[in-house]
């Protein structure tokens with residue numbers, strides 16, 4: 083198997099800060115329980131997936147200039163992670179034009195030392211991932227996506243645009259997931275009205291995308307994201323991973 087045989091799973095939203103990176107980690111952890119998976123931050127302008135994973139510092143590069151991935155312990159497996167954040171210095175603005183971004187992504191996808199048997203590559207993307215989807219598609223011909231949204235009007239609007247953009251690109255959307263819907267008081271555990279599931283369900287129904295569930299708002303997702311997604315999201319991430327395997331089954335049967 084080569085990297086081009088891996089299925090690319092985009093985690094998109096159309097809007098910043100709604101949980102793409104958190105959900106990418108949760109999905110990768112669940113998939114890791116089922117088979118070999120890698121995790122790639124395709125956000126070349128503001129890569130920060132590696133911070134959520136607690137991975138920082140320089141990545142090793144071989145004599146030919148090929149970067150090595152870094153391992154993250156997820157789902158009981160060592161998951162290889164690649165990010166342009168490993169190659170950029172902290173705090174230095176990344177101001178590459180689109181074409182350079184595309185070739186940087188291509189370099190990371192193609193030239194990094196990925197394991198040969200990778201079955202899935204989870205792709206955490208920037209809020210408006212036109213360039214990154216185009217770049218990913220060149221190297222990973224089989225791409226599908228999830229869309230993450232909060233329940234406020236602007237998240238929903240941007241998510242709606244994203245669903246249509248994916249449709250125009252011919253990328254299958256395997257499901258819509260909600261984030262920061264419902265909350266428990268971190269002090270007393272009482273349920274707090276925060277966000278609502280209904281608008282997300284409504285958008286999913288209107289756009290014909292399966293609604294798969296949601297995560298609540300809770301500080302643990304910010305403070306211990308890797309632990310939190312593996313201990314408080316198993317049903318939702320299990321549902322997402324089921325959709326990936328279902329879609330994969332169709333591909334392999336072709």
Ligand SMILES: Nc1ncnc2c1ncn2[C@@H]1O[C@H](COP(=O)(O)OP(=O)(O)OP(=O)(O)O)[C@@H](O)[C@H]1O
Pocket residue numbers: 095097098099100101102103104105125207208209261262297298299300301302303304305307
């Ligand atoms: N359900 C949640 N409860 C509390 N905090 C959350 C939740 N989901 C995400 N966060 C926190 O909100 C911040 C934004 O989440 P995340 O980085 O996953 O969003 P993103 O969509 O990837 O953002 P960007 O567009 O900047 O890449 C992070 O600090 C994350 O830990």
Ligand SMILES: [Mg+2]
Pocket residue numbers: 102103104125130131206207
């Ligand atoms: Mg992110």
